[in-house]
Amino acid sequence: MTTIKDIAKAAGVSVTTVSRALNGYSDVSEKTRLKIMNLAKELNYSPNTLARGLVMNKSKTIGLLVSGLNRESAKDQITFSVLSGINECASELDYDLVLFNTNSTKQREKTYTQLCRERRVDGAIIQGIKTDDPYLQEVVNSDIPCVLIDYPIQSENVGHVTTDNKLGAKKAVNHLIELGHRNIAMVNGHSKAFVSNMRFEGYREALQEAGISYKKEWIVNGRFEEEAGKLQAIKLLEKYPEITAIFSASDLMALGILEGAKELGRKVPEDLSVVGYDDILLAGYSNPPLTTISQNIFQLGYQAANLLIKMLEGTLEPHVITLGTKLVVRESTAKNHK
Amino acid sequence: MTTIKDIAKAAGVSVTTVSRALNGYSDVSEKTRLKIMNLAKELNYSPNTLARGLVMNKSKTIGLLVSGLNRESAKDQITFSVLSGINECASELDYDLVLFNTNSTKQREKTYTQLCRERRVDGAIIQGIKTDDPYLQEVVNSDIPCVLIDYPIQSENVGHVTTDNKLGAKKAVNHLIELGHRNIAMVNGHSKAFVSNMRFEGYREALQEAGISYKKEWIVNGRFEEEAGKLQAIKLLEKYPEITAIFSASDLMALGILEGAKELGRKVPEDLSVVGYDDILLAGYSNPPLTTISQNIFQLGYQAANLLIKMLEGTLEPHVITLGTKLVVRESTAKNHK
DNA sequence: ATGAAAGCGCTAACAG
DNA sequence: CTGTTAGCGCTTTCAT
Numbered sequence: 001m002t003t004i005k006d007i008a009k010a011a012g013v014s015v016t017t018v019s020r021a022l023n024g025y026s027d028v029s030e031k032t033r034l035k036i037m038n039l040a041k042e043l044n045y046s047p048n049t050l051a052r053g054l055v056m057n058k059s060k061t062i063g064l065l066v067s068g069l070n071r072e073s074a075k076d077q078i079t080f081s082v083l084s085g086i087n088e089c090a091s092e093l094d095y096d097l098v099l100f101n102t103n104s105t106k107q108r109e110k111t112y113t114q115l116c117r118e119r120r121v122d123g124a125i126i127q128g129i130k131t132d133d134p135y136l137q138e139v140v141n142s143d144i145p146c147v148l149i150d151y152p153i154q155s156e157n158v159g160h161v162t163t164d165n166k167l168g169a170k171k172a173v174n175h176l177i178e179l180g181h182r183n184i185a186m187v188n189g190h191s192k193a194f195v196s197n198m199r200f201e202g203y204r205e206a207l208q209e210a211g212i213s214y215k216k217e218w219i220v221n222g223r224f225e226e227e228a229g230k231l232q233a234i235k236l237l238e239k240y241p242e243i244t245a246i247f248s249a250s251d252l253m254a255l256g257i258l259e260g261a262k263e264l265g266r267k268v269p270e271d272l273s274v275v276g277y278d279d280i281l282l283a284g285y286s287n288p289p290l291t292t293i294s295q296n297i298f299q300l301g302y303q304a305a306n307l308l309i310k311m312l313e314g315t316l317e318p319h320v321i322t323l324g325t326k327l328v329v330r331e332s333t334a335k336n337h338k
Numbered sequence: 339m340t341t342i343k344d345i346a347k348a349a350g351v352s353v354t355t356v357s358r359a360l361n362g363y364s365d366v367s368e369k370t371r372l373k374i375m376n377l378a379k380e381l382n383y384s385p386n387t388l389a390r391g392l393v394m395n396k397s398k399t400i401g402l403l404v405s406g407l408n409r410e411s412a413k414d415q416i417t418f419s420v421l422s423g424i425n426e427c428a429s430e431l432d433y434d435l436v437l438f439n440t441n442s443t444k445q446r447e448k449t450y451t452q453l454c455r456e457r458r459v460d461g462a463i464i465q466g467i468k469t470d471d472p473y474l475q476e477v478v479n480s481d482i483p484c485v486l487i488d489y490p491i492q493s494e495n496v497g498h499v500t501t502d503n504k505l506g507a508k509k510a511v512n513h514l515i516e517l518g519h520r521n522i523a524m525v526n527g528h529s530k531a532f533v534s535n536m537r538f539e540g541y542r543e544a545l546q547e548a549g550i551s552y553k554k555e556w557i558v559n560g561r562f563e564e565e566a567g568k569l570q571a572i573k574l575l576e577k578y579p580e581i582t583a584i585f586s587a588s589d590l591m592a593l594g595i596l597e598g599a600k601e602l603g604r605k606v607p608e609d610l611s612v613v614g615y616d617d618i619l620l621a622g623y624s625n626p627p628l629t630t631i632s633q634n635i636f637q638l639g640y641q642a643a644n645l646l647i648k649m650l651e652g653t654l655e656p657h658v659i660t661l662g663t664k665l666v667v668r669e670s671t672a673k674n675h676k
Numbered sequence: 677a678t679g680a681a682a683g684c685g686c687t688a689a690c691a692g
Numbered sequence: 693c694t695g696t697t698a699g700c701g702c703t704t705t706c707a708t
Binding site: 061074079081083096100113281282 | 389636
Binding site for chain 3: 003005020023047049050051053054056
């Protein structure tokens with residue numbers, strides 16, 4: 001393995017000069033620079049980023065703490081899309097990504113901060129974290145710059161990117177209201193998810209603004225899981241047959257609701273309107289295709305990476321970025337005829 | 339940031355002793371070990387893996403060169419599943435993963451080997467590479483241990499994991515033959531993909547064993563893309579209406595074929611049987627649901643990581659792992675009535 | 677059982 | 693424009 005020392009010897013100069021030449025400093029004569037460059041190529045030199053990182057105290061690497069990189073979460077491509085977005089931006093700005101082992105089956109024995117510090121990542125992006133994660137507070141207190149996805153913390157060195165979940169939910173519910181629905185239930189995710197809370201807010205507000213009083217019993221939690229969504233929907237519809245529309249906090253659960261409705265013999269959208277959230281790939285393929293709130297997950301990742309790197313390079317202050325959403329009307333919603 | 343030096347000072351011992359204590363060497367008195375351990379915790383010490391990597395010349399990190407981590411490839415979750423599998427195994431064996439920027443839009447100016455060497459990864463996993471990739475040869479010649487997914491190179495330090503593509507294809511085609519089809523076309527991916535070649539072999543062999551002569555004109559390439567699959571299928575069916583079944587080298591293309599058939603007014607499976615390959619998520623949701631060859635992509639990633647790490651730790655020789663496939667019969671295939 | 681010293685490959689004052 | 697020197701944090705002989 002060639003080092004700058006080897007190059008220095010071969011070129012008859014000092015390692016300092018080699019280092020400077022290779023890093024494009026101006027104070028090297030054109031002649032020696034050329035010689036060094038050629039030698040580097042000839043000797044097949046690659047810089048040792050560990051050594052460089054050690055002395056410079058930064059690694060041009062950002063750490064990824066994603067909780068959804070596992071067998072189960074392949075169904076919505078959310079984690080994947082976030083990852084793609086991050087990867088794309090990091091690529092462009094010439095950062096590498098390291099994936100941390102956080103979702104290991106074995107006990108998580110290291111904290112986020114430890115993970116980041118050990119690897120000397122310059123910053124971190126955290127996604128899919130629950131609001132009661134014991135290590136979350138740590139992140140804020142630590143001095144490692146980081147950006148959170150869909151989790152609202154800001155501080156001197158933590159930024160935050162999300163979508164306008166409240167407004168998104170409102171769009172969904174308003175759509176139902178405009179179709180003449182008044183008895184609108186909600187299948188939410190779980191209370192530990194920030195997005196759930198916001199989507200609930202949007203639901204509540206939309207109803208309120210339309211002068212519809214909302215019923216606590218009509219709001220259930222489906223843990224963002226398809227099966228749970230189905231079960232909850234069945235329970236809900238059996239107990240309160242007057243419900244004519246359901247707003248689901250995720251498409252995956254909405255898919256479950258569709259199944260549940262089918263089992264109960266309620267036709268969607270004739271007997272029941274369903275609107276989901278996320279616009280995952282399957283939403284367009286379900287039967288019927290799902291009306292949903294579309295968010296650009298790829299952008300979410302991209303913007304997170306961009307913000308973090310800009311923070312690292314001092315060109316941007318940590319702040320919050322909120323992306324928009326869009327109502328996509330497909331065939332799971334229809335006019336209320338009751 | 340605490341270093342072993344700080345601990346040494348606080349404990350009144352040398353850095354050597356601290357290093358030994360922290361790494362569980364036996365030649366440290368129980369008393370000092372305890373003192374050091376406590377101090378480490380107290381001072382919130384994290385080892386600097388860069389420094390350690392520098393001296394030990396290994397980093398407990400494996401490099402990932404995946405070509406499909408981008409916006410476009412969210413539709414089949416193949417890349418994601420591979421990634422999940424790798425991540426799971428790496429987690430278990432306590433390795434971290436670094437994602438390299440290979441699919442950047444800007445010119446790829448670094449070779450695989452350079453990427454790996456710069457980052458000092460212990461080994462690499464390569465997925466989604468084309469057979470004509472200019473940098474592929476490099477990998478084999480370099481001394482970096484690596485394992486390739488779905489690409490058949492083996493050498494002193496490169497292993498290889500794949501599924502039995504030939505047999506898988508045979509299963510698909512045999513299924514069609516058993517249903518009474520004789521005029522079976524194939525929509526393949528592209529000639530630069532190893533799996534395409536193998537799946538074609540399986541197709542050919544199955545026909546041959548059934549005493550059916552195969553027609554070159556009935557084999558087309560859809561580049562593994564949905565739209566191209568559709569177009570190719572339309573062209574094929576218009577020109578050769580006698581075709582009663584199509585074997586597609588991927589589900590995504592099969593989805594396209596389904597659309598194409600619909601446009602031509604050919605009902606699937608009554609007028610045309612279609613079998614796909616991969617068993618992606620959408621396969622179960624298409625209309626009609628797709629009969630396909632299922633492969634365990636997660637396992638593919640898992641096994642790749644396992645093999646690589648075992649190679650790195652000297653417990654396994656580089657070799658090839660071939661995983662099985664399974665025919666999943668859904669509703670896109672039926673008896674031939676022509 | 678412990679320490680002194682060297683060195684991994686690189687960058688960064690500082691001096692000339 | 694170039695070299696000398698020091699040092700990033702850690703592990704590892706080699707002594708003691």
